Amino acid sequence: MASEDVSMTDTEEVDDFEAGSQSFVAWLQQHGTVISASIEIADLRRHGAGRGVLAKENIAEDEELFAVPRSSILTISTSNLPAEVKTQLDDPWLGLIAAMVYEYQRGSESMWKPYFAVLPADFDTPMFWSDGELDSLRGSAVVDKIGKLSADTAFREQVIPVIRQHGTIFHADEMSDDDLTSLCHRMGSTIMAYAFDLEKPSTTDPHDQEDGWEEDEEESESMSKGMVPLADMLNADANRNNAKLYYEEDKVVMKSIRAIKCGEEIFNDYGPLPTADVLRRYGYVTNNYAQYDVVEVSLHLIKDVAKEHMKMSDEDLEHRVRYLDDEEVLDDSYDISRSCNEDTKPFSDELCILLSALALPAIEFENLQRKRKLPRPALEPSSAELLSAVLHKRQGLYKGIMKSSTRNDDTANPRGTHRRNMAQQVIQGEQLVLVEALAMLREMPLRRIPDMRARSRRVEFLQERVVRRLWYNVA
Numbered sequence: 001m002a003s004e005d006v007s008m009t010d011t012e013e014v015d016d017f018e019a020g021s022q023s024f025v026a027w028l029q030q031h032g033t034v035i036s037a038s039i040e041i042a043d044l045r046r047h048g049a050g051r052g053v054l055a056k057e058n059i060a061e062d063e064e065l066f067a068v069p070r071s072s073i074l075t076i077s078t079s080n081l082p083a084e085v086k087t088q089l090d091d092p093w094l095g096l097i098a099a100m101v102y103e104y105q106r107g108s109e110s111m112w113k114p115y116f117a118v119l120p121a122d123f124d125t126p127m128f129w130s131d132g133e134l135d136s137l138r139g140s141a142v143v144d145k146i147g148k149l150s151a152d153t154a155f156r157e158q159v160i161p162v163i164r165q166h167g168t169i170f171h172a173d174e175m176s177d178d179d180l181t182s183l184c185h186r187m188g189s190t191i192m193a194y195a196f197d198l199e200k201p202s203t204t205d206p207h208d209q210e211d212g213w214e215e216d217e218e219e220s221e222s223m224s225k226g227m228v229p230l231a232d233m234l235n236a237d238a239n240r241n242n243a244k245l246y247y248e249e250d251k252v253v254m255k256s257i258r259a260i261k262c263g264e265e266i267f268n269d270y271g272p273l274p275t276a277d278v279l280r281r282y283g284y285v286t287n288n289y290a291q292y293d294v295v296e297v298s299l300h301l302i303k304d305v306a307k308e309h310m311k312m313s314d315e316d317l318e319h320r321v322r323y324l325d326d327e328e329v330l331d332d333s334y335d336i337s338r339s340c341n342e343d344t345k346p347f348s349d350e351l352c353i354l355l356s357a358l359a360l361p362a363i364e365f366e367n368l369q370r371k372r373k374l375p376r377p378a379l380e381p382s383s384a385e386l387l388s389a390v391l392h393k394r395q396g397l398y399k400g401i402m403k404s405s406t407r408n409d410d411t412a413n414p415r416g417t418h419r420r421n422m423a424q425q426v427i428q429g430e431q432l433v434l435v436e437a438l439a440m441l442r443e444m445p446l447r448r449i450p451d452m453r454a455r456s457r458r459v460e461f462l463q464e465r466v467v468r469r470l471w472y473n474v475a
């Protein structure tokens with residue numbers, strides 16, 4: 001992980017890594033990128049962060065750090081892919097993958113060659129983990145979001161046929177389908193960790209912009225994507241971001257959004273992502289993302305627990321769930337968030353409505369339904385108790401993992417150990433979400449009880465006073 005104040009060691013030899021950075025900077029400048037003298041690309045491998053950008057001197061808020069002409073951004077439009085091929089690729093994600101495969105395969109003929117030289121060839125994202133490594137993430141909903149199979153299918157059905165049809169243009173005649181699939185995965189994972197959504201609102205005034213979080217993933221799916229050289233050399237660490245990319249007509253400009261001291265790392269903003277999603281998209285974890293951690297609880301699990309806990313018949317359960325579905329308040333899963341996350345409630349309104357609907361006595365549920373009403377989006381003692389049972393059950397899904405991830409069977413494989421450690425951090429973060437949520441639920445009835453307790457303490461006090469008076473009177 002990158003530290004707050006890191007500087008390059010002068011003694012470090014100019015190795016391939018450094019030479020790659022230098023050629024990259026020379027290439028950027030040749031193609032019109034303007035780089036402030038107050039920043040430098042640094043070698044942060046000893047912090048496990050690859051390349052990063054550091055301040056070489058104190059930087060004021062709102063200072064321009066660099067400006068990249070739009071012509072240097074690698075997109076499907078700027079790539080030299082022939083027009084007839086571009087028209088065959090209308091999905092922004094798959095289109096950029098194909099454009100990158102094309103430019104990469106062109107080698108020195110591609111204007112982006114020095115850029116490819118600093119982009120990663122392998123990844124620590126779970127997409128590339130072995131089954132054993134993935135097992136250490138068991139229990140986290142992230143495992144079902146990796147999407148390797150769906151990516152394989154999209155490459156096989158939508159990208160590789162286009163590459164095959166233009167095999168000579170893509171220099172791919174000699175490549176097997178497996179080789180092409182691997183190359184598509186490499187480019188796809190690079191896009192996932194490096195690309196920017198290019199159709200953001202454009203204003204040059206940082207204060208006019210929203211809070212700077214990236215769009216959510218679904219929204220981002222439909223946006224035009226581009227590889228923005230240099231902007232993508234900035235690392236990120238949750239809310240330590242101190243720079244932001246602004247979109248102008250002919251260029252994109254990275255500016256400081258707060259003062260940055262000499263030696264400090266310049267951080268971009270990857271969004272308020274739970275640790276599990278940082279791992280899935282970027283292949284690293286830091287403690288600072290733990291504040292956004294969530295635990296996903298499936299509707300399926302809630303139904304199972306409700307059936308047992310509320311002693312409901314299948315018919316009654318399905319009847320209530322169907323009603324919520326008809327009223328469009330039903331989800332497939334619900335996120336439980338940290339109490340320290342100021343942007344989200346630990347228990348969403350939709351979750352509270354579902355739990356209340358399941359915990360209501362039959363007669364009350366029927367009354368609501370007759371009036372076409374929904375339960376209040378709040379936890380009552382009965383729904384809180386049901387949620388508590390659900391969360392205990394959810395906790396159980398992690399049980400096996402802690403044992404397997406503490407296995408010490410891969411000391412000879414530092415990469416495997418690193419991946420298992422990252423998995424452990426994800427799992428521990430999610431377990432903390434559950435522990436906090438259960439503690440909150442335990443305190444909930446107590447919040448009602450203080451009134452009762454206060455009342456009973458007052459009753460005791462009054463009784464005592466009466467007794468004392470009686471005593472004094474007697475005395």
Ligand SMILES: C[S@@+](CC[C@H](N)C(=O)[O-])C[C@H]1O[C@@H](n2cnc3c(N)ncnc32)[C@H](O)[C@@H]1O
Pocket residue numbers: 001002047048049050051052118119120193194232233234235236237281282283284285286
């Ligand atoms: C947009 S790139 C940033 C440049 C990258 N470090 C490089 O060397 O090319 C995103 C990748 O940088 C790494 N990264 C970003 N922020 C990091 C951090 N705080 N700690 C460790 N690695 C980080 C992860 O590998 C991530 O996939």
